[in-house]
Amino acid sequence: MTQPFSYTLLARDGAARRGRMQTAHGAVETPAFMPVGTAATVKAMRPEDVAATGAQIILANTYHLMLRPTAERVAELGGLHRFMNWPGPILTDSGGFQVLSLAKLRKLSESGVAFRSHLDGARFELSPERAIEIQHLLGADISMAFDECTPFPAEEAAAQSSMELSMRWAERSKAAYPARPGHALFGIVQGSVYPELRRRSAEALRAIGFDGYAVGGLAVGEGQATMFAVLDETVPALPEDRPRYLMGVGKPDDLVGAVRRGIDLFDCVLPTRSGRTAQAFTRRGTVNLRNARHAADKRPLDAACGCATCTGYSRAYLHHVVRAGEILASMLLTAHNLRYYADLMAGLRGAIEAGTLDDFAAGFAAEQAEGDIPPL
């Protein structure tokens, strides 16, 4: 018997929550960061490598997978877990965000979005019903309601009509969603930077009733202070007994600040994309391995990190494989970055349990501010 989907609140520290989310494919300790596996692969990582970083859940993108290899093909092949050989929980987005950022010749209407593929120009349509169907075909543990990610900046009137469209789509998403044990449907709060719109969106979603609540339309250029201000207004309007997911976020200090504001789940391409462009996250800030100052540096990337990259290789070697354009550079740096994110989330979970989150956040910020130690 598959256990029902659940969220258990285990501890609190201020607004921050330490919880556990149970899905059909296993439990997720929260707050958690979800590596992004856009096209049914977390880039440059085998699934076992992803799990080894400490990640317990990954995100996959409806837009990319509906274009190639198609949701129907994935379903024929036994679903996304089997297809990509990832046995753990998977969250899929609804495709709306990528349609607006990647597809060509988009046409938005009340029914949904018609667009052309960025790969070959082929015509597609996405609607709440189709987005839910695709996520069902993929076999996602957590499906997302279909929404419009309101562009930033947006006038209040435009933000309102966009949010209201998303709320009508949320209702249609819920109606279309085939509930199954261990599986969940999350609604997405919109409303741009307008507190009243955010609160009305949250209320509308609660009235529909979802298994979890996401905050969308952030990390789109508004800046961290504005994002945090929106969270301060929005998170208290969400139910306490459901997980809260801040979509597309973010940098390490975004995660710390958002966890302190009560967020439980995150996803972002930053650690994986950075891993393919020689950017590494460390306890003392970001490091660019392409920089010549690393060429003779015998030290590990992050002396406090226990990952295989930091225990096995010098900065000089990482610099060498970056300069030589070797695939291994992407593999080693992505693995390190995901481990850094997983360790950060584990640190936040431990601090919430211990009631020491303020100290943890202060220590984190101080260490980041010190910056990288130059080579001898």
Added chain:
Amino acid sequence: MTQPFSYTLLARDGAARRGRMQTAHGAVETPAFMPVGTAATVKAMRPEDVAATGAQIILANTYHLMLRPTAERVAELGGLHRFMNWPGPILTDSGGFQVLSLAKLRKLSESGVAFRSHLDGARFELSPERAIEIQHLLGADISMAFDECTPFPAEEAAAQSSMELSMRWAERSKAAYPARPGHALFGIVQGSVYPELRRRSAEALRAIGFDGYAVGGLAVGEGQATMFAVLDETVPALPEDRPRYLMGVGKPDDLVGAVRRGIDLFDCVLPTRSGRTAQAFTRRGTVNLRNARHAADKRPLDAACGCATCTGYSRAYLHHVVRAGEILASMLLTAHNLRYYADLMAGLRGAIEAGTLDDFAAGFAAEQAEGDIPPL
């Protein structure tokens, strides 16, 4: 105490030899295939992934490493084993072959080769003395004498003078080589397709005295039948108590044929390069995963293979990641190809021990000839 370098002949089947080579960084069961780690990485593989395929020794390229990061830098960083995190045996080539195939504005003289880097046009020189010094700085378990890989085709007179130059360079390589326990210097037989030149080259090298003997200047366009004919003439001229290495070879059937002719060691970029271009080696021949016929194929790449790629993924998934241009495609296919090569070598070793090499070779050829089974 480091054990001395040694080669122990364990069993024979016809001309084929089952042996064990002991180096400062461990033993190598022969016949063995050496994956190529050109720039101090076997492309798309972590060192532990390489070891997991069954490979016990890798090859690294003097030419690439002398340009970047330089041999002196590798030495400062503790040598190549530590630099690239590969604890096992390493063989380095002498750089001569790559200078002739990659470098610009080459100028060959009795003393050596002056050339410009293909990376940035910087001037470099390689001589027997410098090639040996570089390999020493890298910390190679097995160093190769500096030679000229005679181009193919070559008139007999040109092949003779090229071979004689290589023999003078072999003598200088030996004189420059700092012997150390567990480390070896191999000479390289040249002489193009001329049996008499090959025999004279082998005699010249034996007179100098090397820890192992390589056959160079093959797999350069002469075709398999000619290559085998050259081996038939050359291998009997090599000493029985030293390992024999056929450089830059080859396809699976090249390996089988060369092992039957008494070769112990091989290297080739084929399994790794093919892994990055969607080409896979299987017990039933090569398979191109880019081909649309794999798009819905639930079967593993090679049902008889125990590698993580074949046990974890369908051909449909491999096709998907190839088409999507994902790094994972290179990782999974390279891992499979190296495992295929390692399994083939293990099969050859077992057959020699059992005295059933003819049957093994016939079974191998029959299975390869059957070709891939089409999807249902």
